[in-house]
Amino acid sequence: MPSLSATASLSSRPGLTPDEPLGSRARSACRSILGRLGPEDRDVLWLYLASRVSVWIVAYCARWVFPRDPETKNAAAILQPFQQWDWHHYLRIAREGYFPGAEVDDNRVAFFPGFPLVLRAVHVVVPDWTVAGLAISFVGGAIAVVALARIARRYLEEAGAGRRTVVLLLASPCAVFLAVGYTEALFLALALPAWLAAQRHAWVTASVLIALASAVRISGLFLAAALVVHHLCSGRAHNWRVLLWMTLPALPVALYFWYLYANTGDLMAWQHAQERGWHRSFHLPWEAWSQTWDAAFDGIYPAPYAFMFLAELVGMVMGLLLLAVLVRRRSWPEAxxxxxxxxxxxxxxWYMSVPRASLAWWPLWIGLAALTLRRPRLLALYGCLVCPLSVVFALAFFTGHWAG
Incomplete structure (x- = not known):
């Protein structure tokens, strides 16, 4: 896969220069990124809608086939499959805030405020909290797949590259998290348009979008670092005002940490909540691998948990292989x-949420698209491998057996 700085020049659209007025630059960037939907964009959106129907069918059937009580004569409520795991944390934060009147110790401060704030805002017009969360993910996912397809078309010259990239993402095992009230879809709806803006050298627009993404997930800061590297590798004259704008993504994180400190007196309250709730204390990489391996294969945990730890190991291996490919190709921003x-x-x-994190590895989906376009048989192999896993992962989530 060519580096971002090399591929950005392929577009016939001129990049924006830092000397333009800020208002004009923002309007031009928005028109460039969010302009009219072309035929390929509409094709991607139809594909996205069809995939949502598939996920909803799995959720509907899970209520009947895998009820919590095997002796029940009635299926669970229609929205019950979507009310699992981290959703309850986001819901409590949106309804009660981080520090309700009564003393609570549910580690809710481990979750960034971006998604709960949007959830609370959408709830103003969508009375049901679960439907509001699903609406956020539905709209966010639609924005994300259009942006991903456009990014892929800038990386790859083959016809159908954007559509193929989206197919691979939507068929991936953890794609169920784009259809539930989690942060993945909202994060991608901000992060992928930000990267598209960066490809067009719309640095200010990219910085603002990444700042919003950083309010949703800590990984927005990793994207901000990649943006700086891309700017430095772009071959253009470095503008200090632009680099100053690129510090903006740190602001939401700093404000959130300050807010936690003001309420708890603990500057590391977020990290300490991660440690209490999910054992995310620092360990050396080989220690984390060993402990995840033991959790997967030593019979310590029930089978559903062991299976998910196995998925974490596979996800980490895939991530490391992707990193090696990016370094070999000198794609430094993505690396x-x-x-x-x-x-x-x-x-x-131990590893936790690595497979979910793969949804935001856009170089992975673009690289797989390049391979399957050049070797069509690999697409059939991919489908045979991941489609069963996608159903299994979706059922694991909808029936409350997911972990990680």
Whole structure:
């Protein structure tokens, strides 16, 4: 895969220069990124809608086939499959805030405020909290797949590159998290348009979008670092005002940490909540691998948990292979993003959420698209491998057996 700085010049559209007025630059960038949908964009959106129907069918059937009580005569409520795991944290934060009147110790401060804030805002017009969360992910996912397809078309010259990239993402095992009230879809709806803006050298627009993404997930900071590397590798004259704008993504994180400190007196309250709730304390990479391996294969945990730890190991191997390919191809901005993300995931007590994190590895989906376009048989192999896993992962989530 060519480096971002090399491929950005392929576009016939001129990049924006830092000397333009800020208002004009922002309007031009928005028109460039969010302009009219072309035929390929509409094709991608139809594909996205069809994939959502597939996920909803799995969720509907899970209520009947895998009820919590095997003796029940009635299926669970229609929205019950979507009310699992981290959703309850986001819901409590949106309804009660981080510090409700009564003393609570549910580690909710481990979750960034971006998604709960959007959830609370959408709830103003969508009375049901779960439907509001699903609406956020539905719209966010639609924006994300259009942006991903456009990015892929800038990397790859083959016809159908954008559509193929989106197919691979939507068929991936953890794509279920784009259809539930989690942060993945919202994060991608901000991060991928930001990267598209960076490809067009719209640095200010990219910085603002990444700042919003950083309010949703800590990995927005990794994307910000990649943006700086891309700017430095772009071959253009470095403008200090632009580099100053690139510090903007750190502001939401700093404000959130300050808010936690003001309420708890603990500057590291976020990290300490991660440690209490999910054992995400710092460990050397080989220690994290060993402990995840033991959790997967030593019979310590019930089978569903062991299976998910196995998925974590596979996800980490895939991430490291992708990083090696990016380094070999000298795709330094993308390699920076991957390296920081893998370091964060790979230096805790054990691996957790690595497969989910792969949804934001856009170089992976673009690279797989390039391979399958040049070797069509690999697409059939990919489908045979991941489609069963996608159903299994979706059922694991919808029935409350997911972990990680």
């Amino acid at each position: 920076t993003y991957m390296a920081l993300g893998l370091w964060a995931l790979g230096t805790s007590y």
